[in-house]
Amino acid sequence: MSDAWVIPLLPVAGFVLLLLFSPWLPRKGDWLAIGLMAASFVLACLVAADLADAIGEAGVGSFAGISESREWFNVEGYIEIRMGTYVDQITVVMLFVVSFIALLVMIYSTGYMRGDRRYGWFYSIISLFTASMLTLVVADNLLLLYFAWELVGLCSMLLIGHYNDKQSAAEAAKKAFITTRVGDVGLLIGIIILFTQTGTFNIGEILRAAEEGEIAREWLTAAAVCVFAGAVGKSAQFPLHVWLPDAMEGPTPVSALIHAATMVVAGVYLVARMLPLFEVVRGMPELITALGLTTAVLSALMGLAQRDIKRVVAYSTLNSLGLMFVALGSGAVGAAMLYLFAHAFFKALLFLACGSVIHATEEQEVDKLGGLWSKMPITAPMFIVGALAMAGLIPLSGFWAKDEILVGIRHGHLNDIVAITVFATLPITSLYMVRLVMLTFFGEPKDQHVHEHAHESEASMSWPLMLLGALAAVAGFVVFEGVGEALGFHSGWLGFVYNLAEGPEEFHVNWGISILSVVLVSAGLVAGLWIWAGKAEPARRAAAFSPFLYRMFLNRFYIDEVYQAAVDYFVLAAGRVVAWFDRSIVNDTGVNGAGETAWYAGWLGKFAQTGKLPNYALAIVVGVIVMAIVAFGYRT
Amino acid sequence: MESVTQEIPLEHFLMLSFILFTIGVYGVLARRNAVIVLMSVELMLNAVSINMVAFAVYTAPSLFAGIIFAIFIIAVAAAEVGLALAVILRLFRNRGTANIDEVDTLKW
Numbered sequence: 105m106s107d108a109w110v111i112p113l114l115p116v117a118g119f120v121l122l123l124l125f126s127p128w129l130p131r132k133g134d135w136l137a138i139g140l141m142a143a144s145f146v147l148a149c150l151v152a153a154d155l156a157d158a159i160g161e162a163g164v165g166s167f168a169g170i171s172e173s174r175e176w177f178n179v180e181g182y183i184e185i186r187m188g189t190y191v192d193q194i195t196v197v198m199l200f201v202v203s204f205i206a207l208l209v210m211i212y213s214t215g216y217m218r219g220d221r222r223y224g225w226f227y228s229i230i231s232l233f234t235a236s237m238l239t240l241v242v243a244d245n246l247l248l249l250y251f252a253w254e255l256v257g258l259c260s261m262l263l264i265g266h267y268n269d270k271q272s273a274a275e276a277a278k279k280a281f282i283t284t285r286v287g288d289v290g291l292l293i294g295i296i297i298l299f300t301q302t303g304t305f306n307i308g309e310i311l312r313a314a315e316e317g318e319i320a321r322e323w324l325t326a327a328a329v330c331v332f333a334g335a336v337g338k339s340a341q342f343p344l345h346v347w348l349p350d351a352m353e354g355p356t357p358v359s360a361l362i363h364a365a366t367m368v369v370a371g372v373y374l375v376a377r378m379l380p381l382f383e384v385v386r387g388m389p390e391l392i393t394a395l396g397l398t399t400a401v402l403s404a405l406m407g408l409a410q411r412d413i414k415r416v417v418a419y420s421t422l423n424s425l426g427l428m429f430v431a432l433g434s435g436a437v438g439a440a441m442l443y444l445f446a447h448a449f450f451k452a453l454l455f456l457a458c459g460s461v462i463h464a465t466e467e468q469e470v471d472k473l474g475g476l477w478s479k480m481p482i483t484a485p486m487f488i489v490g491a492l493a494m495a496g497l498i499p500l501s502g503f504w505a506k507d508e509i510l511v512g513i514r515h516g517h518l519n520d521i522v523a524i525t526v527f528a529t530l531p532i533t534s535l536y537m538v539r540l541v542m543l544t545f546f547g548e549p550k551d552q553h554v555h556e557h558a559h560e561s562e563a564s565m566s567w568p569l570m571l572l573g574a575l576a577a578v579a580g581f582v583v584f585e586g587v588g589e590a591l592g593f594h595s596g597w598l599g600f601v602y603n604l605a606e607g608p609e610e611f612h613v614n615w616g617i618s619i620l621s622v623v624l625v626s627a628g629l630v631a632g633l634w635i636w637a638g639k640a641e642p643a644r645r646a647a648a649f650s651p652f653l654y655r656m657f658l659n660r661f662y663i664d665e666v667y668q669a670a671v672d673y674f675v676l677a678a679g680r681v682v683a684w685f686d687r688s689i690v691n692d693t694g695v696n697g698a699g700e701t702a703w704y705a706g707w708l709g710k711f712a713q714t715g716k717l718p719n720y721a722l723a724i725v726v727g728v729i730v731m732a733i734v735a736f737g738y739r740t
Numbered sequence: 741m742e743s744v745t746q747e748i749p750l751e752h753f754l755m756l757s758f759i760l761f762t763i764g765v766y767g768v769l770a771r772r773n774a775v776i777v778l779m780s781v782e783l784m785l786n787a788v789s790i791n792m793v794a795f796a797v798y799t800a801p802s803l804f805a806g807i808i809f810a811i812f813i814i815a816v817a818a819a820e821v822g823l824a825l826a827v828i829l830r831l832f833r834n835r836g837t838a839n840i841d842e843v844d845t846l847k848w
Contacts, residue, residue: 715844715846715847717777717840717843718768722769725768
């Protein structure tokens with residue numbers, strides 16, 4: 105258990121070694137990064153096993169996590185900051201998911217990224233990316249968490265902009281960095297407020313202080329909102345969601361990593377970790393739920409009309425993240441973490457399958473794909489498994505996770521509108537997932553040339569796909585107590601991961617909700633099959649029926665345009681004013697003005713230099729006489 | 741020595757010194773021939789020497805500081821004359837004139 109700090113350190117070693125030596129290593133050192141990542145994954149599993157044992161000894165309900173820390177720096181009598189690790193059930197889930205997905209993505213990338221101009225750099229940064237995420241989840245204090253948080257943001261920017269000779273990729277990287285930064289500043293302010301109020305960065309102590317009411321109410325509210333802003337930025341919740349679809353400019357394995365493991369779930373983790381703090385602030389759970397719900401609905405609608413297959417999957421991630429936030433807002437930590445766990449598998453699967461399609465066809469517009477079922481015998485079924493899990497069809501993992509969230513919403517003290525809205529998104533989700541499958545793998549090939557050259561991907565890419573496909577199918581069964589015990593949890597998922605305030609729960613199937621969700625999802629699936637079968641005539645008619653709605657969906661409700669306008673008309677306008685002040689006042693008047701004044705004074709003064717000896721002599725004589733008079737005047 | 745200081749008051753020497761110095765200043769300011777200007781400068785130096793010797797004799801006869809100063813001035817003036825004459829000679833060789841009004845290239 106005390107080895108938890110080694111887990112992030114291994115990929116850090118990979119980062120440093122590859123950064124320094126990758127040009128001289130065979131295969132640019134990808135084996136080194138993969139090996140270290142695998143070691144990290146094994147360690148994460150060992151830590152999980154240790155934790156399960158510790159829980160067994162302490163008893164399920166009374167276990168409170170294991171923390172270990174040592175002094176970081178100490179100013180006698182003023183401040184002592186300790187740095188260390190904190191491992192509990194949430195940490196273990198995150199450790200497992202992050203290291204596992206990162207490992208698979210790295211293996212997959214050996215095929216996908218082969219021959220890339222910056223292959224070694226890619227592996228180096230992806231190691232750092234994973235390491236920072238692992239640090240983030242084991243950190244026991246907010247300062248260390250914030251460092252890792254920023255590193256995650258930096259690495260995501262570097263990886264999204266991996267094809268840095270492409271203008272759109274560079275801009276997407278910039279957009280991701282700046283948008284998440286808006287939230288990050290909030291997180292930093294929140295951390296500072298919490299530190300000034302409690303005198304510690306330790307998460308456990310801060311949560312205890314918040315629960316016992318030791319923090320003044322207004323400061324607590326401010327801190328909660330600020331910290332949540334960080335999570336909103338990182339997890340791409342409305343209104344800071346705009347960076348996530350653009351992040352598709354990065355290589356596809358990076359998208360998989362960002363969406364499934366290392367980046368967007370950081371916000372979910374942060375909210376889950378700080379939930380006791382949020383719950384004591386009035387209105388905060390409602391705010392979390394509201395933002396999550398808005399994100400889920402908007403992204404589901406936007407996903408309906410997108411043409412880029414990766415973008416559709418990206419909108420489905422927004423949809424899932426929205427659901428997780430809704431679950432957290434209603435206090436269902438176990439359900440949110442279960443969804444995160446299942447989501448990691450099926451979302452990584454979807455992205456890696458997308459990558460496989462893109463790799464095979466070098467196209468990612470659905471307008472140019474189609475009929476790939478026969479050409480890609482592994483990718484196509486795996487993609488369909490992922491899509492159905494995303495849609496939440498029984499008995500795939502997405503179904504169990506989504507149902508737990510629905511149960512959590514019903515148990516929470518939230519308005520019924522929340523539950524109804526979530527139910528309403530279910531058929532839309534399945535609709536756009538079916539659309540994607542139909543347009544990519546079935547129907548007539550829209551571009552004969554692309555279709556002829558398509559081929560199944562190599563083993564290094566298809567094996568991770570199959571593994572993830574299997575997991576995406578069965579991962580949901582961990583909710584059952586028997587399955588949990590077989591894996592060493594001592595009980596089912598909800599007995600393992602639970603909201604500390606409410607304690608572990610028993611899992612039981614809520615028939616009403618299950619049947620309703622299955623009906624809704626199936627309705628979406630059937631409708632999708634009918635709409636996009638063959639030449640997709642109904643889809644065309646639907647788009648023609650309401651061109652306005654179609655344009656709204658396609659153009660993402662013009663939110664990006666509104667932001668762009670805000671940047672153009674406010675930020676850039678303010679920038680122009682400042683630039684004008686700098687140029688004309690500071691530079692022209694201040695700097696150049698001083699120089700020109702000195703020059704002019706010199707130009708005037710030079711005429712005193714006549715070159716005639718008597719003039720100088722006269723000046724000397726007059727000067728001496730004046731000085732003599734002055735001196736005489738002083739004496740008397 | 742004693743008789744001189746009793747018969748002639750100090751003011752006479754100072755007046756002589758002042759007249760000499762003024763003549764020198766006038767020469768430097770008004771004359772255009774470099775050699776004359778040089779001579780005027782020497783006059784000013786001598787005026788100062790007289791001043792110093794006079795004060796030395798009248799106010800502190802036991803100290804020789806003023807007299808020694810005068811001797812230094814004479815020595816420095818001699819060296820200076822040698823230097824200045826050389827400069828004027830070179831000037832005349834180069835420019836064909838010793839009129840300082842015509843030598844005014846050292847300006848803006």
